[in-house]
Amino acid sequence: MWPSIIPAKACRPMGSRFAFAASLSLLLLSGNLRSVSAAPTAPISTKTHAAQRFDPRDLTGIWMQTPERPFKSYPLTPEYDAILKQRRADEAAGRPFQVAQNRCLPAGLAATMTTGAYPIEIFYQKGGQEILFQKENVGALYRVYLNRPHKSADDLYPLFYGDSIGHWEGNVLVVDSISLGATSAFDLITPHSDALHVVQRLRRTSYDTLQDEITFDDPKALKMPITATAVFKLHPDWEIEEYECTNERLIFDEHGNQTISSAPKP
Numbered sequence: 001m002w003p004s005i006i007p008a009k010a011c012r013p014m015g016s017r018f019a020f021a022a023s024l025s026l027l028l029l030s031g032n033l034r035s036v037s038a039a040p041t042a043p044i045s046t047k048t049h050a051a052q053r054f055d056p057r058d059l060t061g062i063w064m065q066t067p068e069r070p071f072k073s074y075p076l077t078p079e080y081d082a083i084l085k086q087r088r089a090d091e092a093a094g095r096p097f098q099v100a101q102n103r104c105l106p107a108g109l110a111a112t113m114t115t116g117a118y119p120i121e122i123f124y125q126k127g128g129q130e131i132l133f134q135k136e137n138v139g140a141l142y143r144v145y146l147n148r149p150h151k152s153a154d155d156l157y158p159l160f161y162g163d164s165i166g167h168w169e170g171n172v173l174v175v176d177s178i179s180l181g182a183t184s185a186f187d188l189i190t191p192h193s194d195a196l197h198v199v200q201r202l203r204r205t206s207y208d209t210l211q212d213e214i215t216f217d218d219p220k221a222l223k224m225p226i227t228a229t230a231v232f233k234l235h236p237d238w239e240i241e242e243y244e245c246t247n248e249r250l251i252f253d254e255h256g257n258q259t260i261s262s263a264p265k266p
Contacts, residue, residue: 052207056171059131059202060123062240063210063232065116070214070228074190080221083191091189099188104245106140106160108183109198113214113230115187120232121240131166131173134240144175158182158194175200186216193220208234 142161
């Protein structure tokens with residue numbers, strides 16, 4: 001059961017907020033084709049987003065992951081395969097696995113970059129030495145530091161988005177994240193361990209396309225490292241706006257089962 005999710009305003013394009021054509025999807029504009037006269041007309045522009053000039057090292061903007069999920073399956077070790085089977089059995093029995101989002105906590109790095117439920121805004125600060133990824137979801141902000149190594153083990157603790165450092169290899173931003181033990185699911189149900197290590201290779205391949213090659217390495221949960229690519233599309237006329245999540249109506253019984261409180265009777 002999900003908590004009460006209250007986005008103050010959904011991510012939406014700027015301009016007229018009342019026009020139906022400016023809806024969140026911004027996917028298709030359709031209309032009826034009509035015959036036109038044979039009189040000469042102005043040439044039709046063939047310029048597309050893909051043809052627009054762009055800086056491949058400029059990843060700023062609001063990006064939305066395409067519907068295709070990058071990972072179709074995970075080669076789990078026997079121990080973690082048993083955990084997944086138990087989670088699915090509990091879900092079938094009406095006791096779904098409680099991911100962090102169910103309690104209004106951040107989804108974590110793995111789920112953020114693979115499930116594509118919300119748009120992500122990327123922006124730079126400190127002269128480009130720090131890159132921020134902000135997801136339109138509660139607490140979903142993580143920083144990539146380009147000017148330091150990983151913190152020492154004594155300074156690390158379980159984090160939702162990990163200790164993330166980055167560097168450029170040509171026009172590819174390589175992001176290395178460790179200490180991801182605050183969450184325990186790759187994709188909202190498949191388990192990972194506190195040993196999860198994530199490497200992302202972000203490449204802007206065209207004006208409106210960003211590819212994120214993601215490698216998961218988890219010696220406790222995975223038999224081998226796995227790699228897949230998530231694709232994001234640019235939405236230059238969207239805005240990230242306020243998002244609120246409240247869970248004051250969630251009730252957990254002595255067995256950990258979650259329900260929604262009923263309204264008091266008059």
